[in-house]
Amino acid sequence: QFIQFRNLDFEDNKRTCTTQFGRPFDCSRYTGDLATLNLNNGMNKAYKNKEFYSLFLSKPFGPSDEHRWNNIVMYEEGGGFWNRFDMEYSFTDNLIGTAEWNHYWGDEDSQFGQFKDSSNIQVGIRYLFD
Incomplete structure (x- = not known):
């Protein structure tokens, strides 16, 4: 059997922001995997499908x-x-x-x-x- 969960709200936008002191940091926005999302795995990113x-x-x-x-x-x-x-x-x-x-x-x-x-x-x- 094949099962597929389709995430209709999926988002994966890569972006780099800069602090007031000119240091770049990653401020990307993505959908988290609700079943495994936690701080120990870096807020695990979800799959679109x-x-x-x-x-x-x-x-x-x-x-x-x-x-x-x-x-x-x-x-x-x-x-x-x-x-x-x-x-x-x-x-x-x-x-x-x-x-x-x-x-x-x-x-x-x-x-x-x-x-x-x-x-x-x-x-x-x-x-x-x-």
Whole structure:
């Protein structure tokens, strides 16, 4: 799958200004990347068109295909990645066990890369009422 965020308010104007003492400095004006904008990365500049690519795989398993595993991998322009692997196991028609692993990595100035320390594993049980 291909996803593109189009920034309709994008601005990138390069400009040099001069102080009262004649020293030049950069006073360019640009749109910041809202997902990663912070002082540590120099107020990260946004993309006019930011692109994401994903690959989704899913497969039922078990004697009558009552269980399922899914995996989605996403790449974002700028070097961020996210991988989510999850599994559903049906104990009965109403009781389902779940497990998932979310792994983030890549450039720390990207939307997914900044979450690298937030990778996690989750387990749960769902009950479906009739």
